[in-house]
Amino acid sequence: MDHSLKIYNTLHRKKEQFVPLNSPFVGLYVCGPTVYGDAHLGHARPAITFDLLFRYLIHLGYKVRYVRNITDVGHLENDADEGEDKVAKKARLDQVEPMEVVQYYLNRYHKAMEALNVLPPSIEPHASGHIIEQIEFIKKILDAGYAYESEGSVYFDVEKYNKDHRYGKLSGRNIEELLNTTRILDGQQEKHHSADFALWKKAAPEHIMHWPSPWSEGFPGWHLECSAMGTKYLGEQFDIHGGGMDLLFPHHECEIAQSVAALGKETVHYWMHNNMITINGTKMGKSLGNFITLDEFFTGNHSLLTQPFSAMTIRFFILQAHYRSTIDFSSEALVASEKGLQRLMEAYKTLINLTPDNLSIPNTNDQLISEIIEDGKKAIDDDLNSPILISKLFNAVNLINSAKAKTESLNVNQIKTLKDFFDLYVFKILGLKEESSESTANNEAYMQVVDLLLNMRIEAKANKDWATSDKIRNQLTALGFVIKDTKEGFEWKLEK
């Protein structure tokens, strides 16, 4: 592939040229949700970030296998190796089967992702559907000597691993200190060290989610699913592993340790991490209780929201910040995004309906247009810098609007070039789309009625009957229509 995509590799803390292992194939694994509650704004970020990457890699011509897992077992509350399973707890509270919880929230997650125009991944494996693979993975780690069994559970031996390899290379932690300082204080009987993490947990009698294994009736540790399913579908070595920055330690650190212990080599070439969404400067998170679900955004039904926000506004809001920066949520910021997105989309419509100037009319916009396009491509190549790309799109918006106002000139070739630019970057790569306005045949009559009214208003205006013309406009406005007077007559649309 001929491209110059650079991505920031958390493993080396720098941007690196992206070179796939087996071009034209690219393996991409992203940590998906634990399905025990509705998706919130924070879930939208990795989904959209890696959707952008997925779309761009496809555009570059790669055959991408995108795996995004569903965690439906093994994710415990409070401590990695203590506490109740999140899904099981929800099931107990709601008095339903754990798999009912999983199915219910998974359906809702899919619906939210579709609204956000996030492409479905190639494979969406469930942890509970890969218990056998996870058991096999544990056996390999045991055989290699980096795990031990203790009262029916199996733990990863971090201290031993750290002697041969470096535990903490991704997160930059010095585990030796951790081991030394916590060893004595640790009250947990089963584990040799507090830093050790569970690969397999023996199920307590009241535990409702458990499977047979060589060690006990139990369930797999949380970190294991990604190692097992990632290598199953993408191979023992694959290109990109993504997820939220909060997963860097311990989750991704443990994944590396598991892979190296079981397979003797590192699995992932590029680690990518999206930053958090903050609210009043503090992380928005499930456990912090300050999150807003995506449904609440769509309905506006939350005390922090002044109005509903569409899925595309959310998507645009997220894309307006670089994925490695925190992004601070506020209703005000979302209103700004909503208006900006509207302006971008309007400009596209304007562009399509633009009457081209004669080719013989000289203008100097060829250079400007190629600069905009070149800079936009460079931006996305530079570690997916969507905010810069968007700023370039707005430069194009400016040009388009100026052409409409006849202060700039665009010929047929330039219009075509700009349209291709928008089609590719706005719709295909950034994944923005028109809000669904069902202009079906059913609406045909209604649209003609509005046109009729506005034509009557034109007549009234011609007769300088301002009372009638204002009455039509004001009443349509009150109903939610936006009326624009133009040189040619009028334009209208229905807001929301």
Place this chain on the structure above:
RNA sequence: GGUUCCUUGGCCGAGUGGUUAGGCACCGGUCUGCAAAACCGUCUACGGCGGUUCGAAUCCGCCAGGAACCUCCA
């Protein structure tokens, strides 16, 4: 306490050792019967103190404030 990171104008948010980011808001103008929309233009910046440099908001140090991870979180 340990590790890592951040601090940009009214708000959100890029970027950078010397050249307009962009969006939203505000203000002035063009257009309009009046508006809206659109267009043009103006205005608010790089936390504080030192240092390196011809030049730093950009590099270094210190200080202040904030955040993330070190327990589950995208």
